[in-house]
Amino acid sequence: MKQYNFDQQIERHGTDCVKYDGMKETFGKDNLIPLWVADMDFKTPDFIINALKKRCEHEIFGYTFASDKYYDSIIEWLLYKYLWKIERDWITYIPGIVKGIAYAVQCFTEPGDKIIIQPPVYHPFRIVPESFHREIVYNPLKLVNGYYEMDFEHLESIAEGCKMLILSNPHNPGGVVWPKETLQQLAEICTRHHILVISDEIHAEMTFPQYRHTPFATASEEAASCSITFMAPSKTFNIAGIVTSYSIVPNEELRRKFYGYLEAGEFNSGTIFAYEATIAAYTFGGEWLQQMRSYIMANILYVTNFLKKHLPAIKVYQPQASFLVWLDCRELNLPQQELVALFKEKAGLALNDGSMFGPGGEGHMRLNVGCPRSILEQAMNALLKAANMK
Ligand SMILES: Cc1ncc(COP(=O)(O)O)c(C=O)c1O
CATH class of the missing domain: 3.40.640.10 (Type I PLP-dependent aspartate aminotransferase-like (Major domain))
Structure with missing residues (x-):
């Protein structure tokens, strides 16, 4: 059975992708670790790429x-x-x-x-x-x-x-x-x-x-x-x-x-x-999906354990599906603007501000874990450092 590699870091800058190239427009900065808009940093699986390539070979569209x-x-x-x-x-x-x-x-x-x-x-x-x-x-x-x-x-x-x-x-x-x-x-x-x-x-x-x-x-x-x-x-x-x-x-x-x-x-x-x-x-997607889900579950576990150990004031709602993690930051007792600044200005992370999701979203941030674990490790350590600066 083919093992897919979700650890691979792929350069996405310069592809006009919202997550990286569109960051400045939304966050006013382009050097944050992008954990926001809901797509993943994993390579699109080869069975899809190959189908598209094959169709391109025909050369009439x-x-x-x-x-x-x-x-x-x-x-x-x-x-x-x-x-x-x-x-x-x-x-x-x-x-x-x-x-x-x-x-x-x-x-x-x-x-x-x-x-x-x-x-x-x-x-x-x-x-x-x-x-x-x-x-x-x-x-x-x-x-x-x-x-x-x-x-x-x-x-x-x-x-x-x-x-x-x-x-x-x-x-x-x-x-x-x-x-x-x-x-x-x-x-x-x-x-x-x-x-x-x-x-x-x-x-x-x-x-x-x-x-x-x-x-x-x-x-x-x-x-x-x-x-x-x-x-x-x-x-x-x-x-x-x-x-x-x-x-x-x-x-x-x-x-x-x-x-x-x-x-x-x-x-x-x-x-x-x-x-x-x-x-x-x-x-052809059944097997890839199972492996991707396992990787995401391990990413969620990593974030959950990290926060439990180092930043217990941030609670993780355990997602039952998908790669978006809803973080309850209310115990930090920060006004929304300061909470957003903690993530963005102090930690250098681009997450979605929970208040954009309407009533009940204040005090929360949305974290996209659809990325290589090494990026999450970097992000969590930056968050911890920023929180300790308070
Ligand atoms: C719940 C939900 N619906 C729809 C979308 C976007 O779907 P589409 O790109 O097909 O408009 C998203 C993307 O984040 C989503 O989270």
């Missing part, structure tokens, strides 16, 4: 369409990963999940309509609807014994009149793989209030082996009827720049409306490289 191979690769992958049996008609390509959210917002809601999100949560869930003049209604997650849960009591109190709920499943930044029962309850409430659920499942494939991801639409019949699911191989196989997202809609009425909208604007036509990369990822 004319108009294309989604082939049987493309649909079959998704259908088989979802069956293999989640025992979810889907039909070809339910699937369509979308040019990114954030854009998919924007299309759904425009297709199913009007300016002024209310859309529920559950902060702290991935910030475009707020920014995109607000940009289209929809009203965001918060149903903040609640912390119960150190774990995030959905607040159904509060949800019941705000649901009336809301049109849509955007769900992060698994949750970014909290790292929660939602239990099936939670999703069933969510579906029941949303169905009763005629709320369309947009389930963003981009991190699902990286669920750790001791947890089980439930695609929202498989939680119950109600869930299948009231939802649109967005998925992608892009985070998992480090191909975000190739734009490989897709949508799944089991409900025929929703599908007709949403896919009619996408078709009208040709928002659902993918590129040659998107289709090729998806087919390669889902045909």
